[in-house]
Amino acid sequence: MSPLPAGTLALTRALIARRSLTPDDAGCQELIAARLTPLGFRAEPLQSNGVTNLWLRRGTARPLVCFAGHTDVVPTGPLAEWASDPFAPTERDGYLYGRGAADMKGSLAAFVIAVEGFVAEHASATGSIALLITSDEEGPSIDGTVKVVERLQAAGERIDYCVVGEPTSVDRLGDMIKNGRRGSLSGTLIVKGTQGHVAYPQLARNPIHALAPALTELAATRWDEGNAYFPPTTWQCSNVHAGTGVANVIPGTLELMFNFRFCPVSTRESLMQRFEAIVARHGLEYDLRWTGYGKPFLTPRGALVAAVADAVREVTGIVPELSCTGGTSDGRFIADICDEVVELGPVNATIHKLNERVRIDDLALLAAIYRGIVERLLLPGSPRGSR
Numbered sequence: 001m002s003p004l005p006a007g008t009l010a011l012t013r014a015l016i017a018r019r020s021l022t023p024d025d026a027g028c029q030e031l032i033a034a035r036l037t038p039l040g041f042r043a044e045p046l047q048s049n050g051v052t053n054l055w056l057r058r059g060t061a062r063p064l065v066c067f068a069g070h071t072d073v074v075p076t077g078p079l080a081e082w083a084s085d086p087f088a089p090t091e092r093d094g095y096l097y098g099r100g101a102a103d104m105k106g107s108l109a110a111f112v113i114a115v116e117g118f119v120a121e122h123a124s125a126t127g128s129i130a131l132l133i134t135s136d137e138e139g140p141s142i143d144g145t146v147k148v149v150e151r152l153q154a155a156g157e158r159i160d161y162c163v164v165g166e167p168t169s170v171d172r173l174g175d176m177i178k179n180g181r182r183g184s185l186s187g188t189l190i191v192k193g194t195q196g197h198v199a200y201p202q203l204a205r206n207p208i209h210a211l212a213p214a215l216t217e218l219a220a221t222r223w224d225e226g227n228a229y230f231p232p233t234t235w236q237c238s239n240v241h242a243g244t245g246v247a248n249v250i251p252g253t254l255e256l257m258f259n260f261r262f263c264p265v266s267t268r269e270s271l272m273q274r275f276e277a278i279v280a281r282h283g284l285e286y287d288l289r290w291t292g293y294g295k296p297f298l299t300p301r302g303a304l305v306a307a308v309a310d311a312v313r314e315v316t317g318i319v320p321e322l323s324c325t326g327g328t329s330d331g332r333f334i335a336d337i338c339d340e341v342v343e344l345g346p347v348n349a350t351i352h353k354l355n356e357r358v359r360i361d362d363l364a365l366l367a368a369i370y371r372g373i374v375e376r377l378l379l380p381g382s383p384r385g386s387r
Contacts, residue, residue, distance in 0.1 A: 005117050005371065008363040009096065011035075011109035013089040015071070016098035022072035023143070025052035025135035028108070029071055032056070032133065035112050039119045041131075046151060051136040051143035055152070058119070059128030063160035065377050066130040067111040067370065068145065068334060070137030073100040074352050081354050095357040102358045103351040107165025108133070110363060114370035118378075127378040130159070137330050145330040152337055159338035161304045161377055163370065164331045167348035168323075173362040174312035174369060178343035179305055180229055180298035180324035181331055185260040185268055185290070187275070192285040195252035207254040208242050214282040215256070221278070223266055229298055230263030230324045233271070263324070264296050294328040297335035303377065304340035311372030312344070315365055320344075344369070 020026035029052055033043040036056055046053040052071075057064075076086045076099050084090040086099035096106075115129055136144025152158075168178045191211045196204025215237065223233040235258065242254035260271050272290065279286060299305060305322065312320045331341045346366060350356045 004364040005113045005367045006364070008106075008109050008113045008367045009360055011112060012096060012101065012106045012358070012363055013098075015105035015108060016089040016096075016100050017087060018071075019087045020071050020073055020100070020135060021075060022138040023051045023135050025071050028105075029054040029133055029135070032108065032112055032131070036115065036131070039116065041129075046147055048143035048147045051134065051139075051147075053135070053144055053148050054133045055130065055148050056133075057128060057130040061127050063377060064128045064130060064158070065374055066132055066159045066162040066334075066338070067115070067165065068132040068162055068330060069104050069108050069111065069165040070134050070144070070330070071105070071108065072135040072138045073103070073105075074138050077354050083355055086356070091360060094360055096360050096363070097355055097357045099356055101356050102167045102346045102348060103356070104165050104167060104345055106358045106363050107167070107345040107366065110367040110370050111165060113367040114374065117367075117371050118374050122375075122379065125378050129374065129378075132162075132334070134330065141330065146333045149333045149337055157337070159334065160340070161307075162331070162334050162338045162341045163304075163308065163373060164329055164334070164341065164343040165345045166329050166343040167345040167351050168343050169345065169347040170349075171347070172316065172318060173347060173359070173365055174316045174320050174344070175318055176323050177305070177308055177312070177320045178324065178326065178329075178331075179300075179322045181296060181326065181328050181343075182230060182233075182261045182263055182324060183268065183296035183332075184292065184294040184328045185262060185271055186292035187258055187288060187290045189256040189258070189279065190287040191254040191256065192287070193250070193252055193254070196250045198248050198250055201250065204250040206250045208251065210282075210284055211254055211256065214279055214284060217278055217282070218258075218275070221274075223260070223271065223274070224263065225265070226263050227265055229300075229322075230265070230296070233260060233262035233266050235260050235275075261327075262296065264298065268293060294332050295335070297332050297341060298324065299340045299342055302340060304342055307373050307376035308342050308344055310376060311369045314372055315368045
């Protein structure tokens with residue numbers, strides 16, 4: 001393995017210091033563009049409803065290898081419960097602390113350092129390299145990556161290989177690669193009743209009581225059995241609200257919010273139909289709104305999975321596990337224009353938590369892994385090329 005690249009820690013610190021609470025990019029993308037445009041990358045910014053997006057590409061030939069990620073971070077939570085200012089990157093006990101350290105400014109810095117090193121050594125390599133960056137991944141995700149993908153689709157452009165820098169590692173850097181994600185389907189059910197006095201239930205109709213048998217069946221339903229890549233589809237009730245806040249009034253309505261996390265064995269349409277059939281079978285009077293949807297995606301074993309796994313093994317000495325567990329990601333949008341999408345990033349134990357952190361040593365290792373992936377995909381004749 002080549003010597004570990006330098007500079008990833010310094011760039012991660014510079015990115016963390018920018019208070020990029022979603023959807024504010026806070027100048028992170030300008031910093032990244034300033035590093036890469038002198039190397040021949042063409043920067044195409046895209047603004048949409050307060051969201052900042054950036055498409056950076058070097059070269060026009062195929063294959064096109066893309067690194068994708070986000071500069072926005074989630075809110076800090078109570079500042080008094082952080083051991084140090086979340087936007088003042090702090091090194092302590094071998095870790096770098098700060099909001100976004102693991103999710104995912106460390107990955108963004110590693111992208112840049114990896115690309116800089118590759119271009120310095122292989123300026124005439126065939127193929128192209130791109131970065132797709134948004135400030136809307138932690139938000140509604142409607143003005144971010146999806147807008148860049150739409151622009152690329154309109155221009156007839158496709159990506160051959162994409163690595164999303166989400167924090168996928170569990171115990172050690174590189175121990176898990178996400179080669180797919182479950183779909184997400186959300187809805188809100190309004191069960192209608194008749195408001196009345198609790199002492200005269202015969203004059204009212206309680207929507208809580210009416211929903212209970214249907215809710216029991218929904219929670220017990222086995223929606224599918226999953227497959228070789230995905231666990232079975234799950235349904236979860238996430239919010240229930242009913243009542244006036246007092247104990248002597250039967251409520252007139254009940255609101256239930258819910259979410260499916262589903263594998264490709266089921267479809268959006270089949271889940272909607274089965275859900276509505278269960279509700280109807282229990283004789284409820286209701287309104288139903290389907291409020292959110294994210295497609296599942298899967299990258300089977302192939303050139304990209306092999307390149308990522310090989311690079312991880314060379315740098316860390318471990319064999320990564322392939323997984324499609326967890327939430328969704330912007331990979332679901334990129335999959336519309338890219339047949340091979342995987343996610344690989346730092347240990348995710350502290351993401352979205354107080355005192356978010358990343359191992360300092362892992363930052364240079366991650367940059368080395370990302371560079372190794374590019375070498376395997378764009379230098380097929382080299383010792384590190386496709387094997």
